[in-house]
Amino acid sequence: MTVNRLNPSVTSEVLEELLARDRKALLGEMIQGVLHNINGPLQNIFMATELLKDQLLHHKKFLSSSGLADNKLLEDVEKQLARLGHIQEGAYNLSNLTQNLIQGMQIQGGEVKTDLNVAIRKLVEFFQNNLFFKHRIKVILDLDEKLPRVNVPISDFWQSAAHIVKNAIEAMENVDSDRILTIKTSYDHGNVIVSFRDTGIGIPKEVKDKIFNLYYTTKKSHSTDNGDTSETLGLGLYCAKHLMSKHGIDISVESGNGWTEFSLIIPLHEYDS
Numbered sequence: 001m002t003v004n005r006l007n008p009s010v011t012s013e014v015l016e017e018l019l020a021r022d023r024k025a026l027l028g029e030m031i032q033g034v035l036h037n038i039n040g041p042l043q044n045i046f047m048a049t050e051l052l053k054d055q056l057l058h059h060k061k062f063l064s065s066s067g068l069a070d071n072k073l074l075e076d077v078e079k080q081l082a083r084l085g086h087i088q089e090g091a092y093n094l095s096n097l098t099q100n101l102i103q104g105m106q107i108q109g110g111e112v113k114t115d116l117n118v119a120i121r122k123l124v125e126f127f128q129n130n131l132f133f134k135h136r137i138k139v140i141l142d143l144d145e146k147l148p149r150v151n152v153p154i155s156d157f158w159q160s161a162a163h164i165v166k167n168a169i170e171a172m173e174n175v176d177s178d179r180i181l182t183i184k185t186s187y188d189h190g191n192v193i194v195s196f197r198d199t200g201i202g203i204p205k206e207v208k209d210k211i212f213n214l215y216y217t218t219k220k221s222h223s224t225d226n227g228d229t230s231e232t233l234g235l236g237l238y239c240a241k242h243l244m245s246k247h248g249i250d251i252s253v254e255s256g257n258g259w260t261e262f263s264l265i266i267p268l269h270e271y272d273s
């Protein structure tokens with residue numbers, strides 16, 4: 001199905017297709033850089049290091065019991081063992097990361113009573129190794145540990161929140177001062193509120209009214225690593241808004257010079273905690 005970019009007619013069919021395409025593109029993009037065929041080799045590294053450690057330990061035992069080695073040699077062997085331990089730990093951490101990414105891909109709708117704090121921690125982990133690290137953004141989590149669970153599928157929350165976080169990262173990309181993303185959860189007057197505040201370029205007043213429009217963007221289209229031009233510009237907030245409104249959730253935005261804050265306001269009255 002094609003969508004006329006100048007005059008998009010947004011039937012529910014088109015919308016569903018857009019959301020599905022957007023989800024695929026979003027996950028694909030994030031995963032591309034990190035996950036690319038690393039799970040197999042990582043497991044090999046982990047196993048091979050285990051074998052090496054085992055063998056080295058054997059050698060060490062033999063050397064020390066036979067009296068063939070001096071202390072210097074034994075110390076060296078000890079150092080190699082420690083190094084192998086580091087390699088193994090790295091492989092283990094990376095393997096965990098890939099598993100998180102795979103989980104992110106597999107998250108499907110339908111799950112209710114979502115613990116948003118857990119979802120947010122996972123989301124941050126998801127971005128941490130790629131974007132936060134790459135763009136030197138500090139993340140502050142200010143999570144209400146008594147937050148009631150909400151009746152929102154984690155996949156929908158994830159998709160919307162990922163767009164907001166991605167925008168925040170992009171807004172801070174070229175900022176020289178501190179780059180800080182603060183994600184806060186709270187419960188107030190029957191609403192669960194999740195806010196994402198960045199120290200980015202801010203949203204000018206004349207832009208603010210348009211940011212949720214389909215295909216509205218202030219960004220230049222760019223080529224991906226594959227040489228494809230990005231087809232998803234101007235989709236993020238549109239999709240986020242629609243996904244959230246399905247669940248009666250409003251997205252509000254406030255911005256000033258050098259900061260922007262998006263908030264999801266999730267009414268809790270129909271839901272159990």
Ligand SMILES: Nc1ncnc2c1ncn2[C@@H]1O[C@H](COP(=O)(O)OP(=O)(O)O)[C@@H](O)[C@H]1O
Nearest residue numbers: 167168171202211217218219233234236237260
């Ligand atoms: N955190 C933010 N800081 C500054 N501008 C933002 C932020 N989030 C969104 N915007 C503005 O809203 C526009 C629309 O966002 P979005 O729908 O995600 O599309 P895209 O990111 O592809 O441009 C962006 O082009 C940008 O101008």
Ligand SMILES: [Mg+2]
Nearest residue numbers: 166167236237
């Ligand atoms: Mg975006």
